[in-house]
Amino acid sequence: MTLQKLEPELLALTPNEKAQAIQILAQSLGNPWRGIEKIPGICGGDACISGTRIPIWVLVNARNLGISEAQLLKDYPSLSATDLANAWVYATVYQEETATAIQENEED
Template sequence: MYSRISIDPRVCHGQACVKGTRIPVHQIIRMLANGDTIEDLCREYPGLDREDILACLDYAAALAEEVVTPLQAQGH
């Protein structure tokens, strides 16, 4: 589904990472949320390119889109 994202239990404790790296998706998303630009991230991590970062955003969006059904408390 995501050719640029990998999840491997032997890499970063199974966290989603940019494929071929040990850079977790959550780290990229957090850096963007803190004001870093795509260009900043590409300079900071020379192994990344724009498409990797956009794949991280797409992956995070897909997770945020998941439907979570809250459990009802017993007796309600």
């Protein structure tokens, strides 16, 4: 099957199915979350932008509160637009993990 033949089928998937497809494809590349890391003992083991202590849930929560990507890039000068794109994909694939992290950290 070619990508050209597969494209209409991919576009017809639901958002949840697309997220699952992204996860499957990313895992098949060997390094599924380039630019995102989870290290025990750093940020409570939450997924973070690589080389930073900026958790994905913080970025998602900020976006949920109406903070724009431009403002996030200004507030976190070490972030790139690619970092944000990776964060959004990760958060889409791991919605429950991200929501739980937001909830747990709001309780603190």
